[in-house]
Amino acid sequence: xxxxxxxxxxxxxxxxxxxxxxxxxxxxxxxxxxxxxxxxxxxxxxxxxxxxxxxxxxxxxxxxxxxxxxxxxxxxxxxxxxxxxxxxxxxxxxxxxxxxxxxxxxxxxxxxxxxxxxxxxxxxxxxxxxxxxxxxxxxxxxxxxxxxxxxxxxxxxxxxxxxxxxxxxxxxxxxxxxxxxxxxxxxxxxxxxxxxxxxxxxxxxxxxxxxxxxxxxxxxxxxxxxxxxxxxxxxxxxxxxxxxxxxxxxxxxxxxxxxxxxxxxxxxxx
Numbered sequence: 001x002x003x004x005x006x007x008x009x010x011x012x013x014x015x016x017x018x019x020x021x022x023x024x025x026x027x028x029x030x031x032x033x034x035x036x037x038x039x040x041x042x043x044x045x046x047x048x049x050x051x052x053x054x055x056x057x058x059x060x061x062x063x064x065x066x067x068x069x070x071x072x073x074x075x076x077x078x079x080x081x082x083x084x085x086x087x088x089x090x091x092x093x094x095x096x097x098x099x100x101x102x103x104x105x106x107x108x109x110x111x112x113x114x115x116x117x118x119x120x121x122x123x124x125x126x127x128x129x130x131x132x133x134x135x136x137x138x139x140x141x142x143x144x145x146x147x148x149x150x151x152x153x154x155x156x157x158x159x160x161x162x163x164x165x166x167x168x169x170x171x172x173x174x175x176x177x178x179x180x181x182x183x184x185x186x187x188x189x190x191x192x193x194x195x196x197x198x199x200x201x202x203x204x205x206x207x208x209x210x211x212x213x214x215x216x217x218x219x220x221x222x223x224x225x226x227x228x229x230x231x232x233x234x235x236x237x238x239x240x241x242x243x244x245x246x247x248x249x250x251x252x253x254x255x256x257x258x259x260x261x262x263x264x265x266x267x268x269x270x
Contacts, residue, residue, distance in 0.1 A: 001028045001171050005107040005134070007100055008036040010072050013113030013141040018076075020139045020146035020265065021111040025085045027148050027175060032080075032087040033107065036073060037099035038065050097127040104134040114138045114259055114266065125259060125268070129240045135168040135269040137235075140262055148175040150234020154208070155224055156181050156197055158190035161239030165269040166197055169237045170204050172267065176234070179208040182227055184220045186212050228264055235265040 006021040008014070021032050073089065080087045092099035104110050110132065112125050129136045139146065152173055156162055166173075173179050179201065181194045194210045201208045215223045228236055259266070 001108040002030040003106065003108045004030055004032045005100065005104050005110045006032050006034050007096065007110070007112045008034045008072065008076065009096070010068060011113070013139065016139045016141065016143045016145075017111045017113050019144050020137060022083060022085050023146040024109060024111070024137070024148070024172075028171065030085075030108075032085055033103075034076065034080075034087060034089045035092060035100060035103050036069055036090070037092045037094060037096040038069055039093075039095060097124050097131075100128050101132045104128075104132050107134050110134050110136045112136055112138050114140045114262055125266075126240075129268045130270045132270070135165070135267060138259070138262075138266045138268060140265065143263075143265065146265055147234050148172045149177055151178040151180065151231050152176040152235055152237060153224075153228050153231065153233045154179065154181045154197065154237045155239075156183050156194045157239060158187060158192035159239055160192075161270055163192060163197070163200075163239070165237050165239040165267065166200065168269045169267050170201070170206070172235075173201065173206050173208075173237070174204065176206075178231075179206055180227075180231060180233075181208050181210045182224065183210065183212045184223050185215050225263060233264060235267055236262070237267045240268050240270045 001024060004021045004025050006017065024030065025032050069091065073091075077089065090103065092103065100110055100112070110128060112128065114125060125136060125138045129138075137146070152169075154162075154166055154169075154173075156166075181197050181201075183194050186194075198208045198210055211227070213223050213227055218226065224236065227233075
């Protein structure tokens with residue numbers, strides 16, 4: 001994981017994802033590429049070609065966005081210049097999720113913040129992880145930094161998406177002091193049992209333990225979180241998938257609420 005794409009925006013989660021990106025880059029002697037997407041006002045198309053107050057307001061909003069963007073860039077570049085991690089910078093005009101997906105073609109990891117989809121200026125983790133071929137490390141607001149040596153949990157489901165997430169996470173999992181493959185409400189007779197995931201990791205020099213839990217009244221998401229806290233996990237690896245044009249996630253019972261309230265970083269791939 002030598003090339004890390006960082007979503008830059010002036011929001012409450014930025015400090016957490018900045019530190020996470022720097023921590024990953026330091027771990028792998030990597031590079032942080034900062035992308036600062038800026039939205040165009042939604043009514044730009046309707047008023048920009050006109051005259052009068054409407055067009056003037058649009059122009060003022062665009063200039064305000066540009067000014068804020070310049071201030072954020074100046075502060076961050078001055079700060080990163082004092083760090084021990086090489087970095088580069090790019091700006092893009094458009095929806096943040098679209099811009100991150102476009103910029104991630106030659107990146108090893110996208111670092112974003114967890115949070116409610118559509119909450120400006122955050123991009124939707126759900127949209128990016130499902131539409132991009134690049135894995136996403138999503139950091140909860142208020143969670144600062146990322147320690148890849150902490151215990152890791154793999155939330156396993158017998159799907160190709162879970163398998164892809166495990167493959168993508170190998171560099172991180174190799175750093176973890178322990179890896180637990182967690183199956184909630186296990187199925188029988190599947191083509192991808194958790195023991196296959198354990199065998200794959202073993203061939204990559206990673207020891208792991210298969211664990212099973214039953215969700216009960218807490219639901220799948222509650223069981224995942226409770227087990228992660230029980231094990232002192234530093235992050236969780238999950239697969240994600242899309243069904244019937246609606247972006248949904250691993251294990252049908254894992255709702256969007258889990259993404260909004262996870263207490264630990266999520267490493268996700270589709």
